[in-house]
Amino acid sequence: xxxxxxxxxxIFRIGALICAAPAGIVREILPRLPATRIPGxxxxxxxxxxxxGSLLTVLDGHxxxxxxxxxxxxxxxxxxxxxxxxYGLAVGQVLDFLEVPAxxxxxxxxxxxxxxxxxxxxxxxxxxxxxxxxxxxxFAPIIGADGQLP
Amino acid sequence: xDVSKYAALFLAESREHVSACNQLLLExxxxxxxxxxxxxxxxxxxTIKGMAATMGFTGVADLSHRTENLLDALRHGRAAPRxxxxxxxxxxxxxxxxxxxxxxxxSEPPADEVLGSEIDTAAGATVGxxxxxAIAPSANxxxxxxxxxxxxxxxxxxxxxxxxxxAEAMGRVTALRPPAAQLEREDFDGRFSFRLESxxxxxxxxxxxxxxxDVEAIRFEQTSPAExxxxxxxxxxxxxxxxxxxxxxxxxxxxxxxxxLIVLAAAAQDPLFEELSDRIAxxxxxxxxxxxxxxMAPVGxxxxxxxxxxxxxxRDLGKRIRFDMEGEEIELDRSILDxxxxxxLHLIRNAADHGIETPERRTASGKPAEGRILxxxxxxxxxxxxxxxxxxxxxxxxxxxxxxRREEMADASVxxxxxxxxxxxLARPGFSTAEAVSGVSGxxxxxxxxxxxxxxxxxxxxxxxxxxxxxxxxxxxxxxxAIVRALLAVAGNERYAVPLAYxxxxxxxDPGAVTSVRSREALLVRDRVIxxxxxxxxxxxxxxxxxxxxxxxxxxxxxxxxxxxxxxLMGQQDIxxxxxxxxxxxxPFVGGATILADGAPxxxxxxxxxx
Numbered sequence: 001x002x003x004x005x006x007x008x009x010x011i012f013r014i015g016a017l018i019c020a021a022p023a024g025i026v027r028e029i030l031p032r033l034p035a036t037r038i039p040g041x042x043x044x045x046x047x048x049x050x051x052x053g054s055l056l057t058v059l060d061g062h063x064x065x066x067x068x069x070x071x072x073x074x075x076x077x078x079x080x081x082x083x084x085x086x087y088g089l090a091v092g093q094v095l096d097f098l099e100v101p102a103x104x105x106x107x108x109x110x111x112x113x114x115x116x117x118x119x120x121x122x123x124x125x126x127x128x129x130x131x132x133x134x135x136x137x138x139f140a141p142i143i144g145a146d147g148q149l150p
Numbered sequence: 151x152d153v154s155k156y157a158a159l160f161l162a163e164s165r166e167h168v169s170a171c172n173q174l175l176l177e178x179x180x181x182x183x184x185x186x187x188x189x190x191x192x193x194x195x196x197t198i199k200g201m202a203a204t205m206g207f208t209g210v211a212d213l214s215h216r217t218e219n220l221l222d223a224l225r226h227g228r229a230a231p232r233x234x235x236x237x238x239x240x241x242x243x244x245x246x247x248x249x250x251x252x253x254x255x256x257s258e259p260p261a262d263e264v265l266g267s268e269i270d271t272a273a274g275a276t277v278g279x280x281x282x283x284a285i286a287p288s289a290n291x292x293x294x295x296x297x298x299x300x301x302x303x304x305x306x307x308x309x310x311x312x313x314x315x316x317a318e319a320m321g322r323v324t325a326l327r328p329p330a331a332q333l334e335r336e337d338f339d340g341r342f343s344f345r346l347e348s349x350x351x352x353x354x355x356x357x358x359x360x361x362x363x364d365v366e367a368i369r370f371e372q373t374s375p376a377e378x379x380x381x382x383x384x385x386x387x388x389x390x391x392x393x394x395x396x397x398x399x400x401x402x403x404x405x406x407x408x409x410x411l412i413v414l415a416a417a418a419q420d421p422l423f424e425e426l427s428d429r430i431a432x433x434x435x436x437x438x439x440x441x442x443x444x445x446m447a448p449v450g451x452x453x454x455x456x457x458x459x460x461x462x463x464x465r466d467l468g469k470r471i472r473f474d475m476e477g478e479e480i481e482l483d484r485s486i487l488d489x490x491x492x493x494x495l496h497l498i499r500n501a502a503d504h505g506i507e508t509p510e511r512r513t514a515s516g517k518p519a520e521g522r523i524l525x526x527x528x529x530x531x532x533x534x535x536x537x538x539x540x541x542x543x544x545x546x547x548x549x550x551x552x553x554x555r556r557e558e559m560a561d562a563s564v565x566x567x568x569x570x571x572x573x574x575x576l577a578r579p580g581f582s583t584a585e586a587v588s589g590v591s592g593x594x595x596x597x598x599x600x601x602x603x604x605x606x607x608x609x610x611x612x613x614x615x616x617x618x619x620x621x622x623x624x625x626x627x628x629x630x631x632a633i634v635r636a637l638l639a640v641a642g643n644e645r646y647a648v649p650l651a652y653x654x655x656x657x658x659x660d661p662g663a664v665t666s667v668r669s670r671e672a673l674l675v676r677d678r679v680i681x682x683x684x685x686x687x688x689x690x691x692x693x694x695x696x697x698x699x700x701x702x703x704x705x706x707x708x709x710x711x712x713x714x715x716x717x718x719l720m721g722q723q724d725i726x727x728x729x730x731x732x733x734x735x736x737x738p739f740v741g742g743a744t745i746l747a748d749g750a751p752x753x754x755x756x757x758x759x760x761x
Contacts, residue, residue, distance in 0.1 A: 036751040037644065039689040040737035048730060048743055048751040053403055055730035055743055055751055085731045142733055 007105055007123075011096040011130055012078060015067020017114065018130040019091070020098070020123070025081045025135060029094050032075030033058075044142050046090050049077070057143075058088035064138055065114065082139055089135075098125060105132065160205050161254030162388060167194040168247045172458040175239055179461075182231040191239075192221050193292060193324075193345070198246065200294060200371075207253040209261050210246065216266055217242045220273035228274055238272055240458070241265060292324075292347040295355065296369040299340040303364035307336040312362035314344070320358055321348025340366075391484060394445050398632050401434075401441045402726035405633055408434040409723060409747035438724070442483070442630050449527045449536070450478030452491045456498055456525060463502045470509050470520040471502055477527035482534055483630035486607055490536065490627065493600040497538040497623045498523060500596050505542030505621050515618065517541070532629055532651035533609075535708075539622040545615040550575055570710070573613045577601040600625070607631065608649070608727075608741060610707045610758035624708060632727060636754065638720035638746070639703060641685040642693040645752045647725050647744055648714070652757035654706035658699060659715050673702065673713045680704065682713045683760050688739060705757045712761045723747060727754065 008023035035047030035058055044063040048055050058077055062069050073092035080087055105123040114131065121132040171194050178187035199214035220239065223229040245262055252259040297313050299306045310333045317323050325345040328338050348355065356368045408431050415427030453475050464471040482490070506512075506521030513519050524539045547567040554575045555562065567575065576597040597611075600623075604611050609627035628634060628651045636647035637656070663674040664682075671682045686696055696717060703714040725744040728751075741756030 034750065036743075036753065037691065038733065038736060038740065038753065039691055040740075041733045041735050045733045048753075050745050050749050050751050053406060053745065055728045055745070057731050057733055087731065143731065 005102040006099050007102045007132075009098045009100070009123075009130075009132060010078060010094065011098050011125060012061075012076065012091040012094045014061040014065050014091050015070065017065060017067055018095070018125065018128055019061070019065075020130050020132045021078060021080060021089075021135055022132070023097065026078055027081055027086065028079040030077040030079060030088065032077060032090070042142050046088075049088065051079070051088075056086060056088045058090050059139060059142055060090045062090070062092070064142075065118070080135055082135055082143070085143070087139060087143060096125065100124075157205070157254050157256070159388065160201055160207075161250065164198050164201060164210075164250040164254070165247075167198050168243060168250065169454050170194045171243045171246075172240075173454060175236065175243060176457045176461060178231070179233075179236045182236075188221060188225050192218065192225070195221065195246075196292065198250070202250075202253070205253070207249075207258055209258050210249045210253050212261060213242065213246055213249060213266065216269045216273070217246065220269050223273040229272055235272060238268055240462075242269055292322075292345050293352070293355075293370050294343060295346050295359075296341065296343045296367075296371060297359065297365060298367040298369075300364045300366040301340055303340075305336075306338070306340055306364075307334050309362060309364045310338075310342055313359050313365060316358050316362050317344065317346050317355070320350050320355060321346050389444075394441070394484070397441055398445060401438050402632055404434050405438060405724050405726055406745050406747075410749060413747045435724075438633060442633065445484045445630070446481040447484050447487050448478060449480050449482055449487065449490075449534070450475075452487055452494065453478050453525060453527075455491070456494070459495070460498060460502060460523065463499060467503060468508065469502065469506055471506050472520050472522045474522065474524045475526070476524065480527040480529060480534055481629075482627065483632070485631050486627050486629075489603060489607055490625070493603045493625060494525070494536060494538065496596050496600050497625075498525065501538055501540040501542065501621065501623075505540035505544075507543050530626065532635065532649075533626045534629060536625045536627070537622055539620060541620040544617040544619055545572065545576075545613075545621055546617060547572060547615075569612070569614055572615070573597075573601075573611065576613065577611070605756075605758065608634075608756070610761075612708045612710075626707060633724055634727065635722055636725045636744075637703060637722055638752070639685060639701075639714070639716040639755075640718040640720060641689050641716060642691075644689065645720065645746065645750070646685065646689070646716075647723075647746075647752050647754045648703055648705070649741075649754065649757065650722065652705050652707055654704040654711065656719065657702050657704060657713075659702045659713075675704065675713065678711070680711045680713045682715055685714055685716045688760075705760060707758055707761050710761045712757075714755075714760060725752075725754070 009020035010023055010026045010029070011018060011020050013019070030049075030051060033049040033051070035049050037047045038045055044059055046058040046060040049058050050056075056077075056079065061067070070092055076091055076094045077088040078091055078094065080089055100123055105121045118134055118138050119131050120134040123130055123132060171191055174187040174190045174194070178184055178191070181187075195214050195218050199211050199218060202208075202210035202214060217239070220229065220235075220242070224231055224235065229235065242265065245265055249259055295317065297310070299309050299313075303309055311330075314323060314326070314330075314333075323344050323346055325343075326333075327343050332338055333342060346355065350358070352370050355370075359365060359368055411427050412431055415424045418424075457473050457475070460471060460473045501523050506523065507515070507517075509519035512521060522541045524537070526537045526539070528535050528537075550572065551564065551567050554567075555564075564571070577600075579598045601611050604625050604627065607627050608631065609625055612624040612626075613621065614624075615621040628649065635650040637650055637653055639646050639648055657675055659673070665672050665674050665679060667679055667681060672679045673682050674680075682702075700715050700717060701719045703716060703719075705712045705714055723746065725746075727742045728744055730743050738759040739756055740753050741759070742754040744752055744754055746752050
């Protein structure tokens with residue numbers, strides 16, 4: 001009998017929400033880095049950070065998901081590959097790397113306070129629910145459609 | 151011999167010769183009695199033929215040979231240089247260009263027999279005319295000569311010099327490789343080549359050259375591209391641009407590391423560390439200069455294609471246009487040069503189509519029947535200005551304003567179009583005043599396409615126009631894209647980089663010199679009223695109160711100026727423009743980003759957007 005497909009996810013906390021991103025698009029977990037503000041753009045853009053000599057645009061997960069930062073947050077940046085481009089997602093804390101059988105993840109459900117369009121699925125980590133984010137939908141209103149600056 | 155690996159070299163050298171052919175044909179067409187252009191054309195076509203034959207590109211070699219026959223007929227008066235002959239030669243050069251591109255990229259196009267026959271007819275070709283494969287020089291023809299000095303011969307340089315003296319006694323020697331100075335230093339492997347224009351036969355030439363002594367071999371063959379490359383080693387080599395790009399990127403990272411090292415060394419207060427840091431900084435600056443210099447190329451490389459293009463456009467439009475170029479020797483970074491051709495092409499086509507009037511109309515308005523377009527390049531501080539000027543009808547501001555109002559681009563309160571406003575209207579996507587698409591321009595994709603491309607290069611576009619007198623478009627681009635010298639300006643606790651290319655001077659903000667122009671704040675600097683922009687307001691969100699004394703950066707693009715009031719200046723730094731994914735809604739005054747000496751990212755301000 002074939003094995004049940006497995007879903008690999010990186011689990012992190014943003015405010016009060018436990019969220020996940022598919023491990024396939026997570027390139028790196030970075031500590032929180034000082035960001036340079038970009039004037040005039042959405043407040044969901046935390047700014048630019050220097051990652052070993054390259055610039056990375058970082059989006060603030062708390063603003064995107066309307067969550068309060070917690071005082072005990074260590075802060076981390078999850079480096080994601082979105083449509084061939086790399087962006088950082090600032091989160092409160094990275095919690096886990098999880099392998100769960102795909103059948104144990106349910107299709108998206110209405111969650112109080114979370115835009116259902118941003119939820120790809122919901123699952124359980126122990127007895128704690130987590131949201132598998134639709135990262136492209138989450139970033140779509142913010143990231144540029146007109147390519148890189150020189 | 152596997153020659154396929156020399157295809158890139160063949161392509162590069164043949165392109166240069168095709169470009170030269172176009173220039174020479176234009177020169178000859180202007181003065182059909184001139185002798186020099188014919189000789190030059192002959193040499194270029196002959197060189198292409200030789201290289202193509204070596205590479206086995208029979209189509210290119212055949213077409214070159216037929217063209218050479220026509221040139222020979224013209225040179226010896228068997229055919230007359232009539233307008234239709236020039237047109238035929240232009241077509242032949244175009245066809246050669248296409249055949250070379252195809253051959254060099256692995257798909258040599260089939261021969262255009264119609265064109266070939268036309269060339270043969272014009273040349274009055276005779277039966278049994280020899281085709282390439284056996285390139286036999288005719289009387290007083292230029293032939294390639296390759297000489298090999300015997301290995302182990304003493305004073306090989308002196309031997310080479312003797313051979314050359316013998317050759318010069320028989321005719322004209324050109325295209326010596328390696329150059330004479332290198333031969334004199336004996337910095338060659340015993341082989342050298344040149345072109346000899348002489349009436350003597352091959353046997354006579356060989357016999358004469360051998361009298362110099364220690365000559366092992368004389369060959370009358372085109373030097374293969376590979377051999378040519380060997381011959382010029384140590385002087386000039388062709389380098390793949392990708393390698394220079396990679397080198398530039400490495401140097402860019404080195405510059406960032408150097409900046410960081412300087413900060414660390416200063417903080418450490420260790421004399422040895424500081425001395426080492428200074429030395430590394432000097433070495434990196436030197437290397438940076440060398441790499442930038444290696445990437446620089448004269449704008450003439452882009453300009454060269456325009457005379458031919460304009461000739462064809464003028465023919466299509468039934469206009470008489472004289473095209474002049476100035477400042478072709480001015481250099482720009484290769485990456486900018488590669489991008490600037492298209493915008494210039496747009497402007498030149500626009501000038502020919504919309505600017506220059508028909509000969510009848512020009513004569514009726516008291517102008518010479520022949521219009522003039524001038525393409526020029528000049529250095530301005532750390533940027534280069536490229537101008538396309540015409541002496542045509544000028545832009546009808548009233549018509550543009552009327553159309554702009556109809557299309558709700560300008561409101562009714564605007565009475566006249568200043569140059570700035572005119573440019574903004576012209577650069578609106580899709581804006582065109584042409585009543586009909588002419589096939590040359592007028593599709594409404596001209597000025598906005600130029601503006602977009604120029605802005606992407608960190609450059610600016612200006613227009614000046616006078617009805618009846620003509621129009622000048624000026625493109626200003628930085629000398630190089632990758633590494634720029636910048637002034638660091640502060641607003642609150644944020645730092646911004648301002649490229650020095652557009653900084654005229656810095657002054658202190660004097661509240662007593664504040665005035666107002668059209669209800670906008672301006673600063674009086676040495677009797678000149680300059681509108682102000684406060685960096686704090688611009689980047690809304692800078693923390694802390696503004697300091698009482700504020701430096702002001704006077705930005706200048708062409709004759710436009712803006713005073714940028716900042717909280718503080720932190721000196722100059724070489725900055726490397728770093729790519730990043732720009733978020734939606736990024737304001738136009740942000741021209742890019744960089745990483746400063748302390749490792750923090752900083753935004754680069756686009757001077758043009760502030761003016």
